[in-house]
Amino acid sequence: MKQKVSRRDFLKFFGLGTAGTALLGSATAVPAFANTAADKLPTFEMGPLKISKAKETASVCAFCGVGCGLIVYADEKGERVLHIEGDPDNPNNEGSMCSKGIALGDANTIVDKKRKRVVNDRRIMDVLYRAPGSNTWEKKDWEWALKEIAKRVKETRDATFEEKDENGVTVNRTQAICHIGSASCDNEENYLFQKMQRALGVINIDHHARL
Numbered sequence: 001m002k003q004k005v006s007r008r009d010f011l012k013f014f015g016l017g018t019a020g021t022a023l024l025g026s027a028t029a030v031p032a033f034a035n036t037a038a039d040k041l042p043t044f045e046m047g048p049l050k051i052s053k054a055k056e057t058a059s060v061c062a063f064c065g066v067g068c069g070l071i072v073y074a075d076e077k078g079e080r081v082l083h084i085e086g087d088p089d090n091p092n093n094e095g096s097m098c099s100k101g102i103a104l105g106d107a108n109t110i111v112d113k114k115r116k117r118v119v120n121d122r123r124i125m126d127v128l129y130r131a132p133g134s135n136t137w138e139k140k141d142w143e144w145a146l147k148e149i150a151k152r153v154k155e156t157r158d159a160t161f162e163e164k165d166e167n168g169v170t171v172n173r174t175q176a177i178c179h180i181g182s183a184s185c186d187n188e189e190n191y192l193f194q195k196m197q198r199a200l201g202v203i204n205i206d207h208h209a210r211l
Helices: 007-027 142-160 187-200
Strands: 055-060 069-074 081-086 109-111 117-119 127-129 138-140 162-164 170-180 202-206
Touching (some): 127 142, 170 187, 187 202
Parallel strands (some): 170 202
Antiparallel strands (some): 055 069, 127 138
């Protein structure tokens, strides 16, 4: 015959069982690593820190809109990133970092097969342009690139600008251009981008961090 156990009785029995287990465990406690000889335990020797002579700079992660604080360590000349870690003084992340943020330094340098940090050869440092129908990239300077971008934006806007929609409502827009924001920019810069895109009549505006 099954016996019903009330909630109060269950907690009572559970408490007694827990107390008994604790007493039994304390009576027959086994020290940690009892089966491991002391001379076989791993030992660690602290060598010189890789960042002992590095230049320390406080920064902010560029991946999303949370604004996690970083501490960036670079060489004495500030030309090469050696290490990145979370800033414990930042109230947003308190020193912790997500998987993307902790790997942010790989955009500048990577660890090679010899466990040495070297400049990331996959990082694009130049303006690359591939002409229509071509299968090769050409290096261009920034002056050419900015002029080309401005020319193409104006041509696209002029060709697709709508003053009124099909119902005769004034819209002053172009739907042929889309603007994607960047979390590397601060609020003031994003505000200026918004003003510029609105002035052009761009309505398709987004941001990968939804700022």
